[in-house]
Amino acid sequence: MTSRDIDTRPLHQRIAADLRDEIMSGDLAAGTALPSTAKLTERFGASNATVQKALRILKDEGLVVGRAGASVRVREHRQRTMYPSEYMQPAEPGHPYRWIAHAAERGLTAGSRLLDVREEAPPADVANALGLAPGETAILRSQILTLDDEPAELVASYYPLDIAHGTPLAECVRIRGGTPTLLAEMGFAPRSAVDLVSARVPTQEQYEALRLPSDLPVLRVFRVVRTNDDRPIEVTVIAKAGHLYEQQYTVL
Structure with missing residues (x-):
């Protein structure tokens, strides 16, 4: 495998990309809560801060809503x-x-x-x-x-x-x-x-x-x-x- 075969994007962007795909495909259904931060950090081998940066991307894109200390949910209209x-x-x-x-x-x-x-x-x-x-x-x-x-x-x-x-x-x-x-x-x-x-x-x-x-x-x-x-x-x-x-x- 060469360096061109490896995803070199920052980890928070890669996490956002995977979650975005699951939202748009319906695996994470509209109105449902995303997995907890603890589960996401374990799944992606990332720090809490990195996961929060990924979730901020999805919030800015209008795909999810939520705030610190509360569950983050997929927006109803999604795509x-x-x-x-x-x-x-x-x-x-x-x-x-x-x-x-x-x-x-x-x-x-x-x-x-x-x-x-x-x-x-x-x-x-x-x-x-x-x-x-x-x-x-x-x-x-x-x-x-x-x-x-x-x-x-x-x-x-x-x-x-x-x-x-x-x-x-x-x-x-x-x-x-x-x-x-x-x-x-x-x-x-x-x-x-x-x-x-x-x-x-x-x-x-x-x-x-x-x-x-x-x-x-x-x-x-x-x-x-x-x-x-x-x-x-x-x-x-x-x-x-x-x-x-x-x-x-x-x-x-």
Whole structure:
């Protein structure tokens, strides 16, 4: 075994990593108490101070709650599952954005905060997905989506100029029913979407916007939405805390 085969992280980080995995897999169920400090020190061959540092990491990440002298418990919400296919379609007439409606069905309070709307040359991967030539611009709409007043997703959506110009897509205003509803009303109903999902080290913007406790990876979703004629009408880059959220897709 070489030095590259050995986990060289500080012991408290390794302890936190093992406990985090047990929490996220459900072995340490939501609402239950973690093993006592004495049992954890014995299990990991660590000092009491080292175990406390590991537990502090999990508390900062929002995975456990507790205080000195009391049991530390797994937070009830632990890891939330997101269902993209449920809120990518237009909302029913007069209804809110499907993100908000579906969260309410799960007993959560969802919201969105528009950060910026501007015309800019998008990143290379976005430009390529939209079929833009070098230097061409698109309309960017960036926002934070929240669950129970906590930041859940940092979203950057890009739209071709010939679709967005002169419409609410290019204005710094909230859109009733969300952008899928507006696109459908404009004759560009979303018919398919392809997600590329990866884990990334958070950027400075993502770290601050999502209030991340450390440099744990973010879950990055690169989504291309198309109409019936296979035209790309929206490219969205989504970032969310990888230790708090997972995505569910159904493959037939």
